[in-house]
Amino acid sequence: MTLLTPEPTEGLQGSRSPVLRTARLVLRAPRTDDAKAIKTLINDRRIAENTARIPHPYTLKDARAFIAAASGGSQPLFVIALADGRIVGGCGIGTLRADGPEIGYWIGVPHWGNGYATEAARALVDHAFGDLDYEELRAGARVTNPASRRVLEKCGFQWTGVVLQRVVALNSSAPSDRFRLDRGLWASLRNWGKLSPID
Numbered sequence: 001m002t003l004l005t006p007e008p009t010e011g012l013q014g015s016r017s018p019v020l021r022t023a024r025l026v027l028r029a030p031r032t033d034d035a036k037a038i039k040t041l042i043n044d045r046r047i048a049e050n051t052a053r054i055p056h057p058y059t060l061k062d063a064r065a066f067i068a069a070a071s072g073g074s075q076p077l078f079v080i081a082l083a084d085g086r087i088v089g090g091c092g093i094g095t096l097r098a099d100g101p102e103i104g105y106w107i108g109v110p111h112w113g114n115g116y117a118t119e120a121a122r123a124l125v126d127h128a129f130g131d132l133d134y135e136e137l138r139a140g141a142r143v144t145n146p147a148s149r150r151v152l153e154k155c156g157f158q159w160t161g162v163v164l165q166r167v168v169a170l171n172s173s174a175p176s177d178r179f180r181l182d183r184g185l186w187a188s189l190r191n192w193g194k195l196s197p198i199d
Contacts, residue, residue: 018131020078020123025116027078027091027123030070034079035063037087041108048169050145051106052096052176056169066090076127080107080120091120093128093137096165099178102138103128105151117151125155129186136182140165143175156189157181 020027030038039060042048048056055062070077070092077092091105103124107117128134139157141148142165157179165176 018127020127022119022123024082025088025119025123026081026083027120028081030067030077030079030090032064032067034087035060035067038066038079038090039063041087041110042090042106044109045169046109047106049167050142050148051104051167051169052140052165053104053168054106076132078120078124080105080116088116089120091124093124093132096140097138100136100138101128101134102140104139112147117148118154121151121155125181125186129183134183136180139179139181140176141179142167143177149177152179155181156185158185 019029039058039062042054042063043056043058045056048054048058066077069075075092075094077094078090079087080089080091081087087108088111089105089107091103093101093103095101096104103121105117105121105124107120125137128137137157139152140163141152143162158181160178160180162175163178164173166172167174
C-alpha cells in the first residue's frame with residue numbers, strides 16, 4: 001500500500017483523509033458525483049443484509065448522506081475504485097460498539113470473488129495502525145457470511161466470539177462473529193511476510 005497526497009477531507013483524529021493505493025485499487029474519499037454509482041452498486045439486499053448499517057432499499061439520499069459523513073465526519077470513509085476509476089465498493093473505520101474502533105467494507109455483487117475486499121481491508125488496517133496509530137481494531141461478520149470471515153482471517157484478525165448485531169436492512173439483530181487485531185500481531189505478521197501478497 002502506498003499513501004498519496006491527502007485530499008481536502010477531514011478524517012479520524014483530525015487527520016486529513018488520504019488516498020490509499022494497493023496493487024489494483026484506489027481507496028479515496030467519496031465525492032458528490034459518486035452518489036449515483038454508489039447507490040446503483042450498493043442497492044442489493046445481499047450486501048445490506050451482511051452489513052450492520054446499510055439500509056435496503058438504498059436510495060440516492062442514503063448515498064449523499066454517506067458522502068456528507070465522509071467529508072465532515074470523524075470517521076475515515078472511502079470508496080474502493082479500480083485504477084480506471086470505476087467504483088467497486090466502500091470501506092471505513094468507525095465505532096459501532098463499546099469495544100473500540102472497527103473496520104467495515106462492502107463490495108458490489110458484480111465484483112465479488114476478485115479479492116478486492118481483502119486487498120481493501122489490508123490497506124485500511126495498514127492505514128489504521130501505520131498512520132493513525134491505533135493499538136487495536138475490531139471487526140464483525142455475520143455467521144452466515146463465510147466470505148467476509150475469510151477476508152478478516154487473511155488480514156490477521158482473530159476470532160473472539162459471537163454476539164447479536166443490529167442489522168438495519170433486517171430491522172432486527174442477527175448473530176455476528178467478532179474479531180480483533182492488535183498492533184503487535186499486525187506488526188509481526190507484516191515482518192514475517194504473512195500479509196502479502198494478496199491471495
